[in-house]
Each structure stands twice: as structure tokens, then as C-alpha cells.
Amino acid sequence: TAPAVPPASEPPPASPPPTAPAAPTPQTAPAAPTPHTAPTDPWHRYDPWSATPLQSVSDGPLQQTGAAVVTERQRRKRARRALVGGALGLALVSGLVGGLVGAHLERNGGLDGVQLPQASAEPTGRAADSVAGIAARALPSVVTLHVSGSETSGTGTGFVLDTLGHILTNNHVVEPAGSDGRITVVFNGGQTAEAEVVGGDSGYDLAVVKVTGVEGLKPLYLGNSDNVRVGDPVVAIGAPFDLEGTVTSGIISAKERPITAGGESGDGSDVSYVDALQTDAPINPGNSGGPLLDAQGHVIGINSAIRSAADGTDSESGQAGSIGLGFAIPVNQGKRVAEELINTGRATHPVIGVTLDMDYTGDGARVGGQGADGGSPVTPGGPGDRAGILAGDVITEIDGQPVHSGEELIVKTRAHRPGDRLELTVERGGKERTLSLVLGSSD
Numbered sequence: 001t002a003p004a005v006p007p008a009s010e011p012p013p014a015s016p017p018p019t020a021p022a023a024p025t026p027q028t029a030p031a032a033p034t035p036h037t038a039p040t041d042p043w044h045r046y047d048p049w050s051a052t053p054l055q056s057v058s059d060g061p062l063q064q065t066g067a068a069v070v071t072e073r074q075r076r077k078r079a080r081r082a083l084v085g086g087a088l089g090l091a092l093v094s095g096l097v098g099g100l101v102g103a104h105l106e107r108n109g110g111l112d113g114v115q116l117p118q119a120s121a122e123p124t125g126r127a128a129d130s131v132a133g134i135a136a137r138a139l140p141s142v143v144t145l146h147v148s149g150s151e152t153s154g155t156g157t158g159f160v161l162d163t164l165g166h167i168l169t170n171n172h173v174v175e176p177a178g179s180d181g182r183i184t185v186v187f188n189g190g191q192t193a194e195a196e197v198v199g200g201d202s203g204y205d206l207a208v209v210k211v212t213g214v215e216g217l218k219p220l221y222l223g224n225s226d227n228v229r230v231g232d233p234v235v236a237i238g239a240p241f242d243l244e245g246t247v248t249s250g251i252i253s254a255k256e257r258p259i260t261a262g263g264e265s266g267d268g269s270d271v272s273y274v275d276a277l278q279t280d281a282p283i284n285p286g287n288s289g290g291p292l293l294d295a296q297g298h299v300i301g302i303n304s305a306i307r308s309a310a311d312g313t314d315s316e317s318g319q320a321g322s323i324g325l326g327f328a329i330p331v332n333q334g335k336r337v338a339e340e341l342i343n344t345g346r347a348t349h350p351v352i353g354v355t356l357d358m359d360y361t362g363d364g365a366r367v368g369g370q371g372a373d374g375g376s377p378v379t380p381g382g383p384g385d386r387a388g389i390l391a392g393d394v395i396t397e398i399d400g401q402p403v404h405s406g407e408e409l410i411v412k413t414r415a416h417r418p419g420d421r422l423e424l425t426v427e428r429g430g431k432e433r434t435l436s437l438v439l440g441s442s443d
Helices: 065-108 131-141 171-177 331-344 383-387 406-414
Strands: 142-148 153-160 166-169 182-186 192-201 206-211 233-238 246-261 272-279 291-293 299-308 312-314 326-330 394-398 421-428 431-438
Touching: 131 142, 131 153, 131 233, 131 246, 131 291, 142 166, 142 171, 153 171, 153 233, 166 171, 166 331, 171 182, 171 192, 171 206, 182 206, 192 331, 206 331, 233 299, 246 299, 246 326, 246 406, 272 299, 272 406, 299 331, 326 331, 383 431, 394 406
Parallel strands: none
Antiparallel strands: 142 153, 142 182, 153 166, 166 206, 182 192, 192 206, 233 246, 233 291, 246 272, 272 326, 291 299, 299 312, 299 326, 394 421, 421 431
């Protein structure tokens, strides 16, 4: 084959010197020529002065070892940089995703949404002397009264006295009905019934109404208000501001608190005189006539009046709210009056048989002014006359309890029954004396 053509810039190789002909040798078959393939790239590089014979093109392509090393290093560097960059990117993405997931978990409490902790189910019953236990037993016996008349209307509370349908409430609750008004009784279960007034008394601020055709009536058990002590726990039930079945609790904060409520004090014809139980159980307009219960669930009082910061003590005629001073008629007095109203339609008032000077500003209750017949302030032949009371006497104590005003003397007298005997301390001419008196009746 033709020898490889050297580059044009290089001189051709020198021709070898001639040699003597070799001695003839025995004829042998000529060797088969070695096939040779022309190089595919006639411009490949080679070193003509290299001690290594020229590599045949057929031996394989030339290897540029130096260039291959550089390329491999660069490839490895690029691979390392790509690996580091990928790791940093992965860390950044992981941190971002982790932050978002963490924020979601913190906000929602987990992957499954927020589930707030809650106490497990408990028995529905409550201790009999707990507020809940007392309320559960009493609520079916407490009613709300909606009263409407020709000029006014109102809402109050009452409670069942017996299975005959008698309900006790305050007189000022039913008074707006007059003689031709309407009284609707709403029971705790939602049942309603029309009621009529059996009897009422403004002096005691008590009234009895009756419903008919109502089955399953549950009377409340009456307690004994003489057993009450200051600090005893109590529960009040009513419909303050027409919110039926409202239960509040507190304690007895005072006993024998003389209060007057309603009307205009003076002649005493429309004023309520109450020797009241005082409680801090919240009582508001609409609670009137509702029961005040002791720890056994027995009625010890009939909620009747509140002390208002704006209006003073009244029979809840205003709309002022509770300031923690509520007053209840003792149930012993309420029981007697209710029995009289049911049996006779009217209530009797115990009386001393004297006329009091309501303008007297000194300490005690002064006997003075004109009597009912325009004569002596001491009714002739009455209880006071028989006890020896004279005009001008100042009554300072009743059964050893101080009396500071005429209203207070009436309150303490009304707390008794006709026929009860009282011990009165009177001042006469600067000297004290004790008189024994048997109460008469307003009849």
C-alpha cells in the first residue's frame, strides 16, 4: 500500500543507502500480504521521530490522554457541584415543607384536624342537697304567671300548693288583672292554663290563684322559717325579666329584716309590711312570688322585694336589677295567709289596737294622732287598751327586740297571729315599763 503522506511542512525521509544483494536462498512461497485499510482520517496526528512504530490505523483510534484527564476532572467537579447544589436545594425545600407542616400541625393540632379535650360522660343525677338536685325537684312545681289587665300587664312567679290547683304568689303580681283581667299560668313543661284569683292581701303582699283541669300537679313541700339561720344556703327560682325557670343561689344574709314595699306609707292601706328573710341570691323583676328553698328543697320564703340602688326597697315594680339584697316573706307567715285566703277568701291582720304617729322621728313607735273614729289613738276595749297603753307612750321593744319606728312595729306585729301574746316595753314620762298584750284581729 502507499505509505502515509507526511505533512507538507515536514521534509521527506532520506532514502536508505543501497546494499549488496543478498545471497540467493532457497525459493519459498511468498508470504501473503497483510491487508491494510486506509485510515479514515488522513489528517490524524502522529510523531515521526517517535521510537514507537507508527500505529496502524487499523489498531484503533488515537487516544488523547491529556485531554481526557482534564475532561474527567471537570466532569467530577461539575458532578460534585451539582451534588452539593442538589443537597442544598433539598435541604431548603425540606426546611420550607417542614416549616409549613409544623405550622399546620401547631395550628390544627395534628393531621386529622382539631379535637378538643372533653370530660367523659357522667351520671345525670346530682346530690339531693346540691343546687342542681334542689332545682330538679322544685322546677316542676314552679310556674310563671302572665297577667294582663285593662291598663297594665306584667310577669311573675308562683308555686303549686296542693293537687287541687292552688298556687301561691305575690299580690302585686296578680293586681294588674283587676276584676276583669286575664291570668295565664305556664308550667315548667310548657303546659298553660287559665287561672282565677282566689284571694289576695296587699298588707302581706300575698295572693292565691287556682287552675283547673291540670293533671299531675306536684306541690312544693313547705318548710319552717323559724329554723332558718343566717348563713344557710338557699336557692331561688323564678322568671326574672320573663326568663322562665331561672335558678339562682346564695345564702340567708339576715333575718327579721323589717321592710315596707309598694303603695304609699301613711295609712297602711296598700303598703306591704314584711318581717323578711334577706338573701343575696340574685332576685330581679319577675322573681316575685317564686319560692326561696333551703338545702332540703323545702320552701322557707316567698320572694317579694329587692333593694335597688336607684329606687330603694320596693316590690319589684321598677326595672332595676339585683344588687344582692333580696327579701322573702317567711313561709310561716305565707302558710297562714294562704290557708286563710283559700278557706275564707281574705286574710286577718293581728292588731294592737292603737294608732301610731307615723311622723314621729324619735327612736321607737309613738302612740298618737287620732283614732279610726276620730277619737283617742287607743281603741277603747281593744288589745292595747286592755294592756294599759296610753296616748303618748313610745313602744321601744317587742318581745325583747328593739323597735325603731312605727313601720317596724307594724312589721313585727304582722309576723304574729291574732291571739299571740306579746311583751311590750314602753316609755312613759321618761320611765320604762313592760306590758303584756294579746293581739287582736283586724276583723
